[in-house]
Amino acid sequence: MMMMLLVLLLSIWLNLSSLGVVPTEGGRVEGKNHRMGLFRSVDVFKGIPFADVPGKFEKPKLHPGWSGILKATKYRDRCLQVTLLQTKTQGSEDCLYLNIFVPQGRSLSTGLPVMVYLFGGAFLLGASNDVAILGDSLYDGKEMADRGGVIVVTVNYRVGTLGFLSSGDARLPGNYGLWDQHAAISWVRRNIEAFGGHPDNITIFGQxxxxxxxxxxxxSPYSRGLFRRVITQCGVALSPWSLQTRPMSLTKKIARKVGCRQSDEDKMLMCLKMSDPVGLTMAGKIDVLLILGKGVVMDLLELAPVVDGDFIPDEPSRLFHNAAQFDYMAGVNSMDGHIFAGVDVPSINNRTKDTTVEQVKGLLAGLTKEKGDAAVHSAYSLYSAHWGSVPEPAVVKKTVADIETDFLFLVPTQIALQLHANNSSTFSYLFNMKTRIPGFPRWVEAEHAEDLQYLFGKPFSTPLVYFPRHRDLSRYMIAYWTNFAKTGDPSRGDSKVPAPWPPFTKNHQPFMIINHQISKSSVSYDLRSEYVKFWTETYSRLPSVSREEEETGN
Structure with a gap:
């Protein structure tokens, strides 16, 4: 009897469903099936082209297709970019590829929700298969697909100079990386049904x-009807680093670096279009060493999307009517700004050095230079109000991290949530799991990007480097995120969640505190409302200083 049972189980194991060869608009593709459990597996397709090799400073074009069967079993090159240390380049111009992770059970999956992931990296670097952790990419979608019952898609897009250089007008409009993302999402909508996905239930998410x-x-008006839901983790279009407001000034700087010194702008732009792509990419690098303790790192993040009158037709804050059709979930990590604050004010991570009042005011001056001294004075009054007469050194240091978190991430996200809540289903969160990065001070909570390891299920795929509490957190996040992708509500779906997550509305602003101990008491209200009110009301009403004053520091 036992032998018969084993034979039966083995036959089920060997005959689990798998897609095999899949037809797409460009030709047939074949991936690889990965076993995940007794009756579960994930079909993985790596390196499917969603567009042709892009021309330099051109929008992506349809791929011409291929004959035979494309073996989609290896990640393709990342788009040409500087390395993390900014010393050389890596990647290729032939880079517009995506990867698909499809969960399977005993029968072939159909009609699954689809989640398309856009990687982070300051618009300067990154890839759909970034940062290998013990052999697997950080963005490997197998665990999320398997545990959440969704198809996960990760995509490449152009970054750096080749992705975002712009003249601010039709001559070199920019936003090429955004057009690449749009092309990838459009490809998914046209082709995902053949992989078992539902083309009318696509969620885009990114960090x-x-x-x-x-x-x-x-x-963007180009997204009408293209997807249904959006999740933003630690960044929105309203973030001060997400929009390049003086593109021609940056383009001239990069032109000088690659030897295009023509005073005539048209000739300079023509020279740029003929320049070596590796040289152009290196010209867009940032040098963090130049700014350590001397300014704000935000000023170095220059390459970014622009208002081009086309894909982004107006200032982002005036485009939220276009987003009314999408369900929206957004949040930040409690210490999103810490890593940047550590560059701007290095003493905050130094156990033997105090952070001074002058350093705090200097940081505020760097962040608020368009408003001048009045902004520094009023912001300092607010942020130091809880210090007491002799503040603890750790309290001052944490305040520096809070300032940068609020300014760069939390406040813009709260504004986006409020603009969105007028129109559709909206949910807010704060991720505050204690950092796992060794060497940081005790007060550091969730560092920028620390949410991703849990969302992509690393505590399950590499269990030896995590504790049970990390698996709890990973299970909760995958459940909330994939429920949202299925239904537009993180509390409703096939996955069990530890507590209901109420929606964020214009007059009622709850948020879920996400860590390994989620319960009904994890729902709180009006996230840092005093600070949000300061930046959105008090600060924005202050008069701007003139450009000359700003540049001379007077």
């Missing part, structure tokens, strides 16, 4: 610059 990208996609 940092990928979150700002997802936000821009939702605001």
């Amino acid at each position: 940092s610059a990928g979150a700002a990208s997802a936000s821009f996609q939702s605001l």
Whole structure:
């Protein structure tokens, strides 16, 4: 009897459903099936082209297709970009590929929700298969697909100079990376049914610059009817680093670096279009060493989307009517700004050095220079109000991280949530799991990008480097995120959640505190409302200083 049972189980194991060869608009593709459990597997397709090799400073074009069967079993090159240390380039111009993760059970999956992920990296670097963790990419979608019952798609897009250089007008309009993302989402809508996905139930989600990208996609008139839901993690189109407001000034700077010194703008732009792509990419690098303790890192993040009158037809804050059709979920990590604050004010991570009042005011001056001294004075009064007469050094240091978190991430996200809540289903969260990064001070909570390891199920795929509490958190996040993709409500769907998550509305602003101990008491209200009110009302009403004053520091 036992032998018969084993034979039966083995036959089920060997005959689990798998897609095999899948037809797409460009030709047939064949991936690889990965076993995930007794009756579960994930079909993985790596390196499917969604567009042709892009021309330099041109929108993506349809792929011409291929004959035979494309073996989709290896990740393709990332788009040409600087390395993390900014010393050389890596990647290729032939980079517009995507990867698909399809969960399977005993019968072939059909009509599944689809989640398209846009990676972060300051619009300067990153890839759909970024950061290998013990052999698997950080963005490997197998665990999320398997545990959440959704198809996960990760996509490449152009970054750096080749993705975002712009003259601010029709001559070199920019936003090429956003057009790449749009082309990938459009390809998914046209082709995903053959993989078992539902083309009318697509969610786009991203982190940092990928979150700002997802936000821009939702605001663009080109996205009408293309997807249904949006999740932004630690970034929105309203973030101060997500929009380049003086593109021609940056383009001239990059032109000088690659030897295009023509005073005639048309000739300079023509020279840029003929320049070596590797040289152009290196010209867009940032040098963090130049700014350590001397300014604000935000000023270095120059390459970004622009208002081009086309894909982004107006200032982002005036485009939220386009996003009314999408369900929206957004949040930040409690210490999103810490890593940037550590560059701007290095003493906050130094156990033997105090952070001074002058350093705090200097940071505020760097962030608020368009408003001048009045902004520094009023912001300092607010942020130091809880210090007491002799503040603890750790309290001052944490305040620096809070300032940068609020300014760069939290407040813009709250504004986006409020603009969105007028129209459709909206949900807000704060991720505050204690950092796992060794060496940081005790007060550091959730660092920028620390949410991703849990969302992509790393505590399950690499269990030896995590504790049970991390698996709890990972299980909760995958459940909330994939429920939202299925129904537009993180509390409703096939996946069990630890507590109901109420919607965010114009007059009622709850948010879910996400960590490994989620319960009904994890729902709180009016996230940092005093600080949000300061930046959105008090600060914005202050008069701007003139450009000359700003540049001379007077």
